[in-house]
Structure formats: structure tokens, C-alpha cells
Amino acid sequence: MSIDLVTLTHATSPRAEAYRRLRTNLEFSSLDHPLHTLLVTSAAPEEGKSETLANLAVINAQAGKRVILLECDLRRPRLHEIFGVSNNAGLSTALLNPDAPLPLQETEIPNLLVLPSGPLPPNPADLLASKRMDALLTQVAAQADLVLLDAPPVIAVTDAALLATKVDGVLLVIKAGHTRREHAQRAKDLLAKVNARVVGAALTNAALDHSIDSYYGLG
Numbered sequence: 374m375s376i377d378l379v380t381l382t383h384a385t386s387p388r389a390e391a392y393r394r395l396r397t398n399l400e401f402s403s404l405d406h407p408l409h410t411l412l413v414t415s416a417a418p419e420e421g422k423s424e425t426l427a428n429l430a431v432i433n434a435q436a437g438k439r440v441i442l443l444e445c446d447l448r449r450p451r452l453h454e455i456f457g458v459s460n461n462a463g464l465s466t467a468l469l470n471p472d473a474p475l476p477l478q479e480t481e482i483p484n485l486l487v488l489p490s491g492p493l494p495p496n497p498a499d500l501l502a503s504k505r506m507d508a509l510l511t512q513v514a515a516q517a518d519l520v521l522l523d524a525p526p527v528i529a530v531t532d533a534a535l536l537a538t539k540v541d542g543v544l545l546v547i548k549a550g551h552t553r554r555e556h557a558q559r560a561k562d563l564l565a566k567v568n569a570r571v572v573g574a575a576l577t578n579a580a581l582d583h584s585i586d587s588y589y590g591l592g
Contacts (some may be wrong), residue, residue, distance in 0.1 A: 376424045376455050380431040381482070392428045395575055396436070399544070402572050410514055410540040411572070412445075414524040414533040416560035420548040421577035423451040426523050434485040438518040441477065442487045443510075445522045445536055447497035450490035452523055456480045463491030468505045475512065488513065502535045510539055527560035537569035545571060549578040 379388045399408060413426040426442070434440045444452040444464055453460040462476040467488070477486045494500055514520050522540060524533040537543050543564060547557055557574075564571055 380428045392432045396432045408542045410520045412522045412524050412536055412540045412543045415526050415546040416552055416556040417526050420546050420552055422546040425546050425575050426521055427455050430521050433519050434482050440485050440519045441513050441517040443522045444490040446525045447490050448525055452487055453489040456487050458487050460489045463489035465491035465494045468500050471505050498531050501532050527563050534563050534567050537564055538567050542570045542572035545574045547574050547576055
């Protein structure tokens with residue numbers, strides 16, 4: 374599945390505007406508890422979490438924020454493909470070599486950096502749950518206005534629930550016409566069990582209201 378950075382390719386489109394609204398909604402929802410680190414995940418695979426995260430990152434970088442993306446899906450990473458960066462080193466190598474410089478990579482988008490997954494480890498959950506991950510997240514957060522973490526689907530593996538305990542908030546991505554109601558509820562319950570702060574849900578694949586697009590001159 375290819376991912377379109379619509380916030381770059383069609384910056385005035387309704388879809389791009391939806392990401393701006395998402396950014397604004399997240400900002401207003403966190404006035405009392407700022408979102409410095411935000412985990413983006415979904416209930417099940419193929420629901421658009423990486424696309425949502427990538428476009429949300431672009432929108433925030435365009436607004437002048439220094440944004441760092443962490444590829445925490447150490448099973449099916451996508452961010453290195455989306456942003457065209459090398460995956461020879463990344464999160465896995467940083468966790469195994471904590472004294473080495475972070476292999477952060479610049480993208481073509483000003484203010485936006487990526488820490489890709491690096492080589493896939495045999496024990497993703499153990500690495501993500503480790504104290505080294507805590508230290509790395511603190512180190513990265515000190516260098517950014519916003520840190521966005523891409524995590525595997527909640528009900529597929531434990532990784533997202535483990536990471537959810539380490540961040541300021543969680544955004545759950547739900548795909549219209551695809552996500553099963555019981556899967557979404559189960560994902561919510563699993564996050565609740567670890568006392569994760571779910572700040573909201575983002576609906577992908579929703580039908581556009583073209584009457585509104587026409588009114589505002591969007592297209």
C-alpha cells in the first residue's frame with residue numbers, strides 16, 4: 374500500500390485541511406496537559422495509522438514546530454519508505470548502543486526529522502519496554518517540540534500498550550468501513566488497562582462532503 378503525503382502533494386485539498394483540523398483539535402484537547410509525546414496506533418492492521426502520523430507530522434512541521442518521528446513499529450516499519458531515508462540504523466541500533474549518537478535523519482521537509490526502525494530485532498516488545506527506551510524517549514523529547522511515535526496495532530501485539538505508558542497521549546486511528554466495532558472497543562479496553570491517556574480517535578477513509586468543499590473553494 375502506497376502512502377500519499379497529501380499535506381505536501383495536495384496542500385489545499387479537503388484531506389489536507391482535515392489534518393490541519395486534527396492538529397488544532399489535538400492542541401485544544403491538551404491545553405491543561407500538553408502533548409509533547411504522542412503515540413499513533415490503530416486497532417488492527419491496514420487502518421491508516423502511518424499515513425495519519427506522517428501527514429500530522431508534516432502539518433506540525435509546516436506550522437514551525439520541530440518534529441521528530443520515532444518508528445516504533447519494529448515489525449512492519451514504514452516511515453523510512455514514506456520519507457525516503459536509510460534504514461541501516463535507527464531505533465533498534467540506538468537501543469542496543471545507547472552511548473552512540475542518535476541516528477536521526479533529516480527529511481526534505483524543514484523541521485521534520487525521523488528515527489527509523491533500524492534492523493528488525495527478534496524481541497521488539499522487550500526493547501520497547503526497556504529502561505533504555507525510556508531514556509531514549511527523554512533524549513529525543515529534549516530535542517523537539519513534538520515527538521510522534523508510530524506503533525503496531527494495539528490488538529495484534531503488546532508493543533503499543535507498552536509504549537502507551539511512556540507518552541503524554543495516544544491517538545487511535547479507525548478506518549471507516551474497515552475497522553470492526555469490537556476491535557475498536559477491544560483496543561480501547563487494552564489501552565485503558567495500562568492507564569493510557571487516549572486523547573481521541575482519527576477516522577480515515579471517510580466520505581467527503583463535497584457541498585462543504587465547494588462552499589469553501591477547496592478541491
